[in-house]
Amino acid sequence: MVAETTFEGLFRSARRSAYHFEARDAYALDEDYAEWTAGNRFDPAERWSWWIDLVSASVSRGVDVRRARIVSEPISPYVRYEYELTSGHNVKAGESVRWLPRRQASSLALPGNDFWLFDETSVLFNHFDGNGEMTGEELVTDPDVAELCASAFAAVWERATPHEEYRPV
Template identity: 80%
Template sequence: MATTDPTFEELFRSAKHSAWHFEARDAYALDEDYQEWIAGNHFDPAERWPWWIDLVSASVARGVDVRRARVVSEPVSAYIRYEHALTSGHNVKAGESVRWLPRRQASSLLLPGNDCWVFDRASVLFNHFNGDGEMTGEELVTDPGVVHACVSTFEAIWERATPHEEYRPV
């Protein structure tokens, strides 16, 4: 009998205490939304992605601590400027706490090789991307050593990082 891993949404909806996201890429897929924003059409992210607002809001309402820590190069890329501009109307509006850490301040940390979500300090969902920033897959890991390493790193990043409201991209 084959078993399948839960989907990202299933993991998120089943989180009881925490859902933490670590991001370390300076650009992701330069999709139509990014192209539109760069061209000057500064849309409302809450209208564009209401499913995210609903998912996070429902989780926060039931007591889940939702955090996102972004490690970024400075000067920041155009993509990071785009992400920063959208964060208040998208991530923060949904109920996420978001912090930014300049990469030069992360040199003494051992960062995961991939972006990831940590759920309830019990599992890690690694996100795999190709060189162009397109997601190529996910990998769910429950090995206690890997989970502990990711939790410790996330906490260290969070401690050093600047809250979204105070971070000004350089």
């Protein structure tokens, strides 16, 4: 049984791994995205210091933090935004990030929702509406679902290109 049920609690209690699977070409178009599209570049380390602190603390205690993104190419403006902020945000925090063009994922069996997988035992699915607004989270600890998500993540990770080498189209 999982003692923590909030995202931050799950992240802080992870002992070995925290893997994030993302498969959308756009998420909620928030104020940060609007600012970026207006040409106002900002330092993600200053804007999202809480994230860098959370991930850095986890990596410091030995947690492997990975993020795999499946993206359509040519990439959407939102994915361009994510790509440009990844080095100063995700990688700086200690995440390993990889990108997989959607056309290279066609032969993979993948879950229908984005998720976080903690220690390969707890899956936190992220549910979104058609406009990319998060509508909720669903914590699943069923071993079969966790195994499915772990297998899917591993398959994507193996095919994906590390952030440092990925050149978006």
